[in-house]
Amino acid sequence: MNAHSSPTQPAGRTASPHADGGRLELVGLRRAFGSYTALDGIDLAVERGEFIALLGPSGCGKSTALNCIAGLLPLTGGEIRLDGRPIHELEPEKRGFGMVFQSYALFPHMTIRKNVGFGLAMQGVPRAEADARVDAALDLVRLRSQADKLPGQLSGGQQQRVAIARAIVIRPPVVLMDEPLSNLDAKLRLEMRAEIRAIHEAIGSTTIYVTHDQDEALSLADRIVVMANGVIRQVGAPEDLYERPAHGDVADFMGFRTRIPARVLDADGTVEAAGARLTLPPARGHAPGSAISISVRPEDLVAGTAQGLPAEVRSIEYRGRAWFGSAALADGTLVFFRSEGRLASGQRASLSFDPARTLVFPAEAA
Incomplete structure (x- = not known):
């Protein structure tokens, strides 16, 4: 795994030619559910190719923020910009983001190959190109030999790798991951951390990763965004947050x-x-x-x-x-x-x- 970059700019990484754009800006992001404010003015700039972890306890707003970025939840206020262009009013499918869920969300009746290629089929990508891209994605997650099996025939770790392949095959500018390892056992979580970081380095897309596990955040991210009560408490490189948390609640979450x-x-x-x-x-x-x-x-x-x-x-x-x-x-x-x-x-x-x-x-x- 590569050394972590500085808090402001990821160092030593060039974006993959497959990743188009990817600088994401959250400006005054707000989301309320009736009288309850889940996000209270989030400001964050994520550079192209950067790996950001949103870290915090349950209810802190991290998954709400991810769902707003994905377009699954409308904003109450603020803007989301991709490469300077407002996208917060676009439908989820028009944002072009890849998303990996905690629950895998695979189609049980489709083969692994068809699961991975589903997004390309929806985009109308020609068959020959789609087949080549599916093969490349399956090679990246080391599952080409399982392409003709059904999801139920694979282990939990393999199914999560299929979900990652499906997210990246569309060549998204941003990959969103919502606690993707929480359903796996401890050994598989450790193995998948290395897999996810290696895939991130290979494809060059911006990655935003939600977790409540400080070890995951420390091992994966270029920068960690610690959230509490719908606001950002601290942003920094893993070593900065681990050694120099700025607030008591951040310190508590960093061990x-x-x-x-x-x-x-x-x-x-x-x-x-x-x-x-x-x-x-x-x-x-x-x-x-x-x-x-x-x-x-x-x-x-x-x-x-x-x-x-x-x-x-x-x-x-x-x-x-x-x-x-x-x-x-x-x-x-x-x-x-x-x-x-x-x-x-x-x-x-x-x-x-x-x-x-x-x-x-x-x-x-x-």
Whole structure:
């Protein structure tokens, strides 16, 4: 897999000659369902050939945004532009986008070849050209040998590759993917990640990929768009969002599962949290007396003998090489931690962390 590009412009990629256009702009995108606002003014520019992941929890608006881009949902306000041309009033089939659904959406009575070629038939592409393009798409997803089978004769991973072939065979400027791997088991998801990125590189189309899985977003995307409550919270390269989330909710979604309420005691970095005194790096920009939230990843909050936060273990599970669990601090805050050995539920533990591996946010902004 290629290295990720900068947050503003995908580097080192040239668009495939098969991809016509593909710079997508969302300008003030709004979508309401009665009194409920699902999208509240989305602004985003996606460059030609870029792979963008829309990431966020259920209900954040990511699938609504994808369906608006596809034309499956009308806008309440704003514009969608493709290469500078407004397209938001066009019917879905006139936008020319390829779409891959979570459910595969294959025709069960059609062979794999006919499923893949369906869009070309609807476009009236001559038979000889259509056959050649279907063969090329099946070769790309490594399913030419399965061309005469029915979807029910293939595995889930193979069916998803058929769905991808059907989406790309029409040579779309933009490919839209709505949680395409969520129905697959863990091993197949890992394999399909590599497949999807390789196909993206091969065809050069712009790709917008919806997921709630941060690992998928980190491994696939050039840029990640984190959404919450119908708005964009942060946009950046995977490594930027992983290491430097700008908001507490973004940090939570990028793996900083534990938030510890604390109060700053002095400018040297001493804070009070759950009845214990801790020292954080000074000059974090929080005045003495201010309420803060300390965000830390489970792997960085470690159970041990060193002086730290007293806690009571609530649950523990083995994940290979280490134990991970949850515990309650003295003030009732639920935290997630790592341990080198097994601990019993109800056992007392001392949890410590490297202050350099934490993030600090104002309590009201966390």
